[in-house]
Amino acid sequence: MSIEKVIITGGANGVGRALVRRCLDDGQTVIAGDIDEPGLKALADEHAGRPLEVHTVDVGAHESCDAFLDVVLAAHPEVTGLVNNAGLYLGQPVQQYDDATIDRVIDVNVKGPVWLSRRFAGHVIAEGRRGAIVNLASVAGEVGSSDALYGTVKAGVIGLTKSNAMNFAPHLRVNVVSPGLIIRTAIADRIPDYRYAEYKRQEQLDGDITPEAVADVCAYLLSDRSALMTGAVLRADNGCYPR
Known part of the structure; x- marks a missing residue:
């Protein structure tokens, strides 16, 4: 099973942006979706002339997810890879969340991957193809977070992956990457200083966790090299919080 075309959500920034480059370098056609229109334009400009399409999508809105896949699956019926990378982290205590914000965080981080995975899997299976889904979770989904909503939704992504x-077996392999604190991301910019220091203190390997390194793990799960793996949690966390 060789994936020649892959959908990547949250493709305009961070891990998503690094994975777009990695997949293009691997010879794949990439369809990148993001809510960040200026970021998508910059991504398209950066990779002009390469097999990249960009689409504006709000993964926290069911109608937007459906419209996105309507276009993509019609234009690329042979697509067999999906990376649910888009996410929302606010870095605040649970007491500061109002109900509307709680709903938004759940919609983006959990419902979006549910909607996209269900529709994508239905298409791939109906086409009689084999493929792979890669989800992005977090160490927060395994050991908790100072942002209780983020810890909750990322635990949900891990549960969604295993289920x-x-x-979707045997047609689709579904695996999840669980990173630690990734530098040069919105999360690293928002996380409280004491939590940043705690992450760094817990890491057993030296060096920072970069978007490019996490993208490499995602690319592995999209490739034939991980052909025997499904339902797996791959940690990309410098050994943070051994568990």
Whole structure:
């Protein structure tokens, strides 16, 4: 099973942006979706002339997800890779969340991957193809977070991965990457200083966790080299919080 075309959400920044480059370098066609229109334009300009399409999508809105996949699956019926990378982290205590913000965080981080995975899997299976879904979680989903909503939704992504590995077998492998604190991302910019220091203190390997290094793990899960893996949690965390 060789994935020649892949959908990547949250493709305009951070890990998503690094993974777009990695997949293009690997010879794949990439369809990148993001809510950040200026970021998408910059991404398209950076990779002008390469097999990249960019689409504006709000993964926290069901109608937007449907419209996005309507266009993509019609234009690329042979697509067999999906990376649910888009996410929302606010870095605040649970007491500061109002109900509307709680709903938004759940919609972006959990419902979006549910909607996209269900529609994508239905298409791939109906086409009689084999493929892969890669989800992005976080160490926060395994050990908790000072942002309780973020810890909750990322635990949900891990549960979704394991369940969909069963739901979509043997047609699709479904795995999840669980990074630690990734530098040069919106999360690193928002996380409280004391939590940043705690992450760094817990890491057993030296060096920073970069978007490019996490993208390499995602690319591995999209490739034939991980052909025997489904329902797996791959940690990209410098050994933070051994568990």
